[in-house]
Structure formats: structure tokens, C-alpha cells
Amino acid sequence: MTQPQDREDAGGLEVTDARVTFAGNATPALDDVSLTLPRGRVLAVLGPSGCGKSTLLRAVAGLQALEAGRIAFAGTDVTRVPTHKRDFALMFQDGQLFGHLDVAGNVAYALARRGAPAAERDARVAELLDLVGLSGLESRRPATLSGGQQQRVALARALAARPRLLLLDEPLSALDRSLRERLAGDLRSVLLAEGATALFVTHDHDEALTVADDMAIMRDGRIVQHGSTRKVWAHPVDEETADFLGFTTHLTPDEAQRLGLERAAWALRRGGLRVVGVDVPGALAGRVVRVSASGEATHVSVTLDALPGRELEAIAYPSDDAPTAATLDEGARVGVRVSSSGAVRFG
Missing domain, CATH: 2.40.50.140 (Nucleic acid-binding proteins)
Known part of the structure; x- marks a missing residue:
């Protein structure tokens, strides 16, 4: 297996005073949100529906403009950099695989667009399919795969070009609970093996505990607590956060x-x-x-x-x-x- 790509930059993601207000809403979707994500770590952003976590992920991806604030990666301001020039990868909850391409074609897609040689593409596809446990399925079409297999392909595709930052938008939420629990552990293993820096949005604290190094809790467009998963889990900052984290x-x-x-x-x-x-x-x-x-x-x-x-x-x-x-x-x-x-x- 080839080693994760070394990078000259040592920094990670920095979001500073990010603010987004949608038309017709008096309450901001993001209300002066600030957070940091060091390179090589996985941060889970949790909160109930409407808390702003998906808006935050879209803003980091460049899919949602900020009305105020700054987004930087490795010390460089990317607030106004187009999505396709940020060198980030986004994985959605439904995978969004290309139905006309086989598994290998899906995984190799970003590399092909970048003009990578065929030998390099083939080696990376083989490496990633082995990593996600799908070796031998290279020629299968997405429609013939189970939901769990499709999400594994989507993860391999997102990682193929070694993005600076991987953005995961509730990637396991469409699966049944037993499969989610099994794949959460696999997702953690894959991210560690790739040395990935990842922002992981979820409403499921069990997934966050399994996958992430750090955890940020959002409520009403604000981050109310941010720290290691172990610390946040054991010491929620207030009663509402405790209730969300399963204190019954x-x-x-x-x-x-x-x-x-x-x-x-x-x-x-x-x-x-x-x-x-x-x-x-x-x-x-x-x-x-x-x-x-x-x-x-x-x-x-x-x-x-x-x-x-x-x-x-x-x-x-x-x-x-x-x-x-x-x-x-x-x-x-x-x-x-x-x-x-x-x-x-x-x-």
C-alpha cells in the first residue's frame, strides 16, 4: 500500500466568525461560528436538525457563501476560492455514485479528470478497494451493490485524489442501524489508514464517538462545545447538550x-x-x-x-x-x- 501523500503545510482547517443568514429568516443559520481542525484529525459536528451543521459543511466546501467571517486551510484564505479549486472532497449521505460507470470507474473519476496516468489510476483504485473491502468488485455497476457497498465505493472515490480535506455529510444515515454501527468502525479505520483530515457531520453521537477524534456540538447556529470526543462525551457543557448526548x-x-x-x-x-x-x-x-x-x-x-x-x-x-x-x-x-x-x- 502506498503511503498517504506528504504535504508541505502543517496547518488544517480554520473557520473564524462564519455567519450565514438565509432570506426570510431573522435567525442566522451560522451565528459567528469559529472552529479549528488540525491536519490529520477527524472532527464530528453534531446537533439536531436545523442547528446549522450542514450549512457549516456547505460553507467549508464552498457551496454556501458567507455573509461574514473567514475560512482558511493551511493558513491560506479560501473563503472566496471556488469549490473545485479548494482540493476538498465531499461525500454525501446517498453516495451519489455515477450509475453509468462501474466501481473502478467511479473510484478513478477524480484521478481521470486530473489526467493521472492509467497505471497510477489502476494502482490507486486497487489500493482503495482493498482498503474498503471491495476487491474483486471493480467491474460491478452501483445498482448491483448493497447500500453499504455503495457507501464504501463513495468513500473510496472521495479519497482517491488524496484531498486536503474530506467532508462527510451524514454518510451513514441512509443505512439501517446495525449496518451503520459496523461501517462506522470501518470508516474510522480507513480514515486513519489514509491519514485523512475530515469534517464529519452527523446527528448520531454513537457514530461521532466511533469515527472522530474531536467533537463540536451545534445549537441554533452556534457551537456550544468543542473538544475531544472523550471530554465532550463525559462532560457536556450544559443540560441541553447533556440531553442531546443521551443523558436521559x-x-x-x-x-x-x-x-x-x-x-x-x-x-x-x-x-x-x-x-x-x-x-x-x-x-x-x-x-x-x-x-x-x-x-x-x-x-x-x-x-x-x-x-x-x-x-x-x-x-x-x-x-x-x-x-x-x-x-x-x-x-x-x-x-x-x-x-x-x-x-x-x-x-
Whole structure:
């Protein structure tokens, strides 16, 4: 396998005070957005529909003009540089493969347009199809491929000319969840192998955690938090961000104190409350409301004696001190522990 192309520049993407307002809307789609993406790293931009993440990606690609602000790459201002001269590649959620070309022709498309010799094109196509696990399918047409295979071809095509920046617009969202989960890990491996710098837009925090090095959370046209995926995941900046990242339970200071936590506002992931045996020392006493199995863990809705009338989401993991799914009947008495790894304090 050939090595990723070395570049003289050491810089990456810089977006500074980017602003976009669409006609008829008083609220900006991008409201003075600034971020940096170092070369060789993958940044996931997450947020709910309408938060501005796709507008940001289009602006970086040169498909959306800024009314104010600056976009630079490797220290060079590209704000007004046409899309085709930025040396960026864009991968869409539906792949947008060329139906009249076979797999090899799709992957080689950018190289052919640049006039690369046939031997170079063939070598790069073979390298990338091996990397994405599609060797032997060179002569197949896109219509004969599965959805997952089509997205692998689209990824190989986007990487073929070794773009300075790869822009991924929810590339896995059209696939079913099990396939998305499998391909997210493959996508991460391919980006690492290519040494790619990538901006990855998604609404799925599980995808972001799998694929990206860094994470930016957007809301109402602004970036509300930006940092490593691990830091953002473990320490969301506010309660709304925590809710978006899967913290299903919010506690008032009074409620937190009754559960043995410091008196402050807290948010808990479902895994922040662990179901254990009713006699386990230090466990909070409660009662099962509902049970649903999910892989190795069992999701359990409970009420706690310390918070009467409040239904909370907990998880029972197979262990010596946890009841089994078969014994978690509705109304059964259980113990519940608060796990610090699934809890975050605000204020």
C-alpha cells in the first residue's frame, strides 16, 4: 500500500466568525461560528436538525457563501476560492455514485479528470478497494451493490485524489442501524489508514464517538462545545447538550441530595443508574416499573423510595450482585446504585 501523500503545510482547517443568514429568516443559520481542525484529525459536528451543521459543511466546501467571517486551510484564505479549486472532497449521505460507470470507474473519476496516468489510476483504485473491502468488485455497476457497498465505493472515490480535506455529510444515515454501527468502525479505520483530515457531520453521537477524534456540538447556529470526543462525551457543557448526548435523567439539587449526590443539578445517562440486588449494601431501594432486554444489558424503568412518584431509567448488567432479566418482574424490589461514570454535575 502506498503511503498517504506528504504535504508541505502543517496547518488544517480554520473557520473564524462564519455567519450565514438565509432570506426570510431573522435567525442566522451560522451565528459567528469559529472552529479549528488540525491536519490529520477527524472532527464530528453534531446537533439536531436545523442547528446549522450542514450549512457549516456547505460553507467549508464552498457551496454556501458567507455573509461574514473567514475560512482558511493551511493558513491560506479560501473563503472566496471556488469549490473545485479548494482540493476538498465531499461525500454525501446517498453516495451519489455515477450509475453509468462501474466501481473502478467511479473510484478513478477524480484521478481521470486530473489526467493521472492509467497505471497510477489502476494502482490507486486497487489500493482503495482493498482498503474498503471491495476487491474483486471493480467491474460491478452501483445498482448491483448493497447500500453499504455503495457507501464504501463513495468513500473510496472521495479519497482517491488524496484531498486536503474530506467532508462527510451524514454518510451513514441512509443505512439501517446495525449496518451503520459496523461501517462506522470501518470508516474510522480507513480514515486513519489514509491519514485523512475530515469534517464529519452527523446527528448520531454513537457514530461521532466511533469515527472522530474531536467533537463540536451545534445549537441554533452556534457551537456550544468543542473538544475531544472523550471530554465532550463525559462532560457536556450544559443540560441541553447533556440531553442531546443521551443523558436521559435530570435531577434537581434536592433530588440529587436524596440520592446521595452533591447538592447541585445533575444529569444521568441510563447507565448512570445500575440495578443491583435489593440487599446490596449502600444501594438505594426501589421497585421495577418496566423491563426491556437490549443486548448484554437489560433496560429497567424504576421508582426509588427516595424519590416517590419519579420514574427513572436504569440498566442491569450481568454480574454477581445484579438480578437477572428473568427475575426483574414488574413490581419487584431492587437496589439501585449511582455510577459516577454515567453522571455529570452542573453548577
